[in-house]
Structure formats: structure tokens, C-alpha cells
Amino acid sequence: GIQVEQSPPDLILQEGANSTLRCNFSDSVNNLQWFHQNPWGQLINLFYIPSGTKQNGRLSATTVATERYSLLYISSSQTTDSGVYFCAAGRDSSYKLIFGSGTRLLVRP
Amino acid sequence: DTAVSQTPKYLVTQMGNDKSIKCEQNLGHDTMYWYKQDSKKFLKIMFSYNNKELIINETVPNRFSPKSPDKAHLNLHINSLELGDSAVYFCASSRSPTGGNYGYTFGSGTRLTVV
Numbered sequence: 109g110i111q112v113e114q115s116p117p118d119l120i121l122q123e124g125a126n127s128t129l130r131c132n133f134s135d136s137v138n139n140l141q142w143f144h145q146n147p148w149g150q151l152i153n154l155f156y157i158p159s160g161t162k163q164n165g166r167l168s169a170t171t172v173a174t175e176r177y178s179l180l181y182i183s184s185s186q187t188t189d190s191g192v193y194f195c196a197a198g199r200d201s202s203y204k205l206i207f208g209s210g211t212r213l214l215v216r217p
Numbered sequence: 218d219t220a221v222s223q224t225p226k227y228l229v230t231q232m233g234n235d236k237s238i239k240c241e242q243n244l245g246h247d248t249m250y251w252y253k254q255d256s257k258k259f260l261k262i263m264f265s266y267n268n269k270e271l272i273i274n275e276t277v278p279n280r281f282s283p284k285s286p287d288k289a290h291l292n293l294h295i296n297s298l299e300l301g302d303s304a305v306y307f308c309a310s311s312r313s314p315t316g317g318n319y320g321y322t323f324g325s326g327t328r329l330t331v332v
Binding site for chain 2: 139150151155206
């Protein structure tokens with residue numbers, strides 16, 4: 109099955125800093141999503157991005173499917189960005205979305 | 218108006234008991250899922266239904282049984298609860314089994330503690 113690896117596992121930022129989170133996947137995928145789990149446990153879908161680039165406010169994501177990676181950019185980080193960021197990947201044929209182990213982000217004021 | 222709602226939010230129960238978690242979505246999505254998140258935050262698919270038909274049935278103990286009475290509801294029944302079942306269980310939905318251009322919408326989770 110598909111393996112999903114995320115890096116770094118932990119990240120501490122000062123408020124206002126920028127960061128890049130990486131997701132590598134082991135096989136071709138046509139379903140790639142990024143999620144944020146806030147400190148209260150809620151999982152929020154950030155991007156559905158099997159290929160290309162999308163932006164939503166201070167967040168943007170790029171997936172290069174042919175090279176099997178996706179990047180999540182956070183600009184001008186805020187304390188409310190803290191939490192765990194998950195990448196998840198899948199293929200149409202199996203319907204399963206496989207989650208990476210996440211990147212724990214702490215943004216300090 | 219909550220898009221994907223799960224009940225209960227917290228569930229504390231003794232070993233050996235039987236319990237159910239309910240999930241409802243009002244997004245008009247065709248596909249619903251159950252995910253389990255363990256103490257290390259790892260998320261794993263358990264089941265998925267598309268239009269009331271089971272399409273994913275991962276290797277979980279057969280003490281876990283999903284039921285989808287209609288495409289807006291997906292319930293999870295657990296028999297003979299064990300300590301190792303303690304986890305957070307998330308329900309999710311999407312327009313189609315492949316995500317449907319907007320991806321998954323998750324419920325707020327049910328924290329199950331077996332004592």
C-alpha cells in the first residue's frame with residue numbers, strides 16, 4: 109500500500125515566521141489532502157490538492173505528483189496555527205486515504 | 218448548523234460492555250467513513266460506505282460493526298469493549314469515495330475510554 113511520510117515531525121516557530129511542511133508518498137496518487145488538527149482535536153480540511161498549487165489566505169500548497177511530494181506553506185504564522193498538520197494520500201482504485209504521522213507545529217507569541 | 222456531527226463526544230465505559238457511536242452529515246455527501254486515532258495521533262481508516270454500500274472494510278476486529286441506514290448516517294457499534302479500544306473515533310464524509318474535489322469533512326470526534 110501507499111506509504112506517506114511527513115517532515116519535520118516537530119516544528120517550533122516564532123509568531124510571524126514562515127514555514128514549509130513536506131509530504132512524500134511512495135506511489136502514484138490522485139487524492140492528496142492536507143488537514144490541520146487544532147489543539148481541541150478538530151480536524152479541518154485545508155486543501156484537496158492531487159496536483160498543482162492552491163492558495164487560501166496565508167496558506168498555500170503545491171503537489172508535484174510525478175515526483176511524489178507535496179508541500180504546505182504557512183506564511184506569517186500565528187499562534188492559532190499551532191496544532192498537528194496531516195497529509196493524506198490515496199488512489200481511486202482503493203478509495204483508502206492513508207494518513208502520514210503528522211507535523212506538530214507550535215507557534216510562540 | 219454542524220456539517221458532520223457525532224454523538225456522544227465522550228464515552229467512558231467498562232471492559233466487556235457494548236456501545237454505539239452515531240454519525241450524521243447534512244452535506245448531501247455520498248460517502249462516509251470511520252477513522253480511529255490512537256494515543257500517538259496516528260489516523261487509520263476503519264470503514265467506508267458509499268450510498269449505503271460498504272466499500273472499505275479494514276482489518277479490524279469483528280467486534281466492530283458499522284451500519285448505514287441511509288447515506289446521511291453511519292453508526293459504529295462495538296461489542297465486548299477492550300482496553301485497547303480506547304482512542305478517538307472520527308466520522309468523516311465526502312462527495313465521492315475519491316474525495317470529490319473538496320476532500321473530506323470530519324466530525325469533532327468521540328473520545329472512547331475503556332476502564
